[in-house]
Amino acid sequence: MASERAKELAKKQKAEAKALKAAKKNSSDPTDWGTAKQIRETYKLTAKYQPKIPWMLAGAVLICLIVGVGIGLAAGTWYLWALLGLLGGVTAALWVLQREAKKASFARVKGQPGGAEMALTMLDKKKWHYTAAVAVDRQTNCVHRAIGPGGMILIGDGKGSQSLLRTEVRRHQQVLYGVEVQTVLVGEGEGKVPVEKLTAYLKKLPKTLTSEQxxxxxxRLKALDKLRSRVPIPKGPMPTGGHAKISRRAMRG
Known part of the structure; x- marks a missing residue:
């Protein structure tokens, strides 16, 4: 009897594991993908924005291989250096893909409502905490919030986000008691930070807050967020196609 139950349990666990594997295989969430699929899908999407990517990757591999063979011929062990050159070329190609994938991601979200969230996801989560779309208006302008060593920053995202940003500054100042509320407007033009430069901009801010602060x-902000009437719209930029996701893990390397 016990043996029959053990067989049934083993059969059930095997079926569950098979179903989980199938779900991950067909999932559209990059976090469920294996490394090979992440690289493949990242390449596909990057190629839409950078048609030269095949030649760029091939060039990275070829240059490293040629250098390796050249050193090997001079040293008398060309086959070993050729192998090292090939491995170095693959590493260089992955670095190039990572760089171009970032550019493709920002090209996709540039000018779209909520696009600045892409830049916030690339901040160091151990140092920075962010809340996307703490406020949204009917024109889909929004304000994001980031807190880290560089201070408490409100980020206006959208062509008409200035008014919404000013309102949020007043609200936050009411609960922060002397902590400076910094503001950033995302966009093109004087006094604004392009979305692709937002991550670097925040990281370069002078350190004004400790982890305890x-x-x-x-x-303090939890109380403010509880009182807020939140608009139930999806966070982040609007999707632009069936394979609009780029693995953030692949972009970080």
Missing amino acids: IEEIEY
Whole structure:
């Protein structure tokens, strides 16, 4: 009897594992994909925005291979250096793909509502915490919030986000008691930060907050967020196609 139950349990676990594997295989979420599929899908989407990517990757591999063979011929062990050159070429090609994938991601979200969230996802999560779309208006202008060593920053995202940003500054100042509320407008033109440069801009801000201060600020903001009437719209940029996702893991390397 016990043996029959054990067989049934093993059969059930095997079926569940098979179903989970199939679900991950057919999933559209990059976090469910294996490394090979992440690289493949990232390449496909990058190629839509950078048609020269095949030649760029091939060039990275070829240059490293030629250098390796050249050193090997001079050293008398060309086959070993050729192998090292090939491995170096693959590494260089992956770096090029990572760089171009970032560019493709920002090209896709540039000018779209909520596009600045892409830049915020690339911040160091151990140092920075962000909340996307803490406020949204009817024109899909929105304000994101980031808290980290560089301070408490509100990010206006959208062509008409200035008014919404000013309103959010007043709201946040009411609960922060002396902590400076910094603002950033995302976009093109004087006084604005392009979306592709937002991550670097935030990282370069002078350090003004400790981890303890960041924790205290987040505690205060919880009360503000509870009182807020949130608009139930999806966060992030609007999708632009069936395979519009680029693996963020692949972009980080």
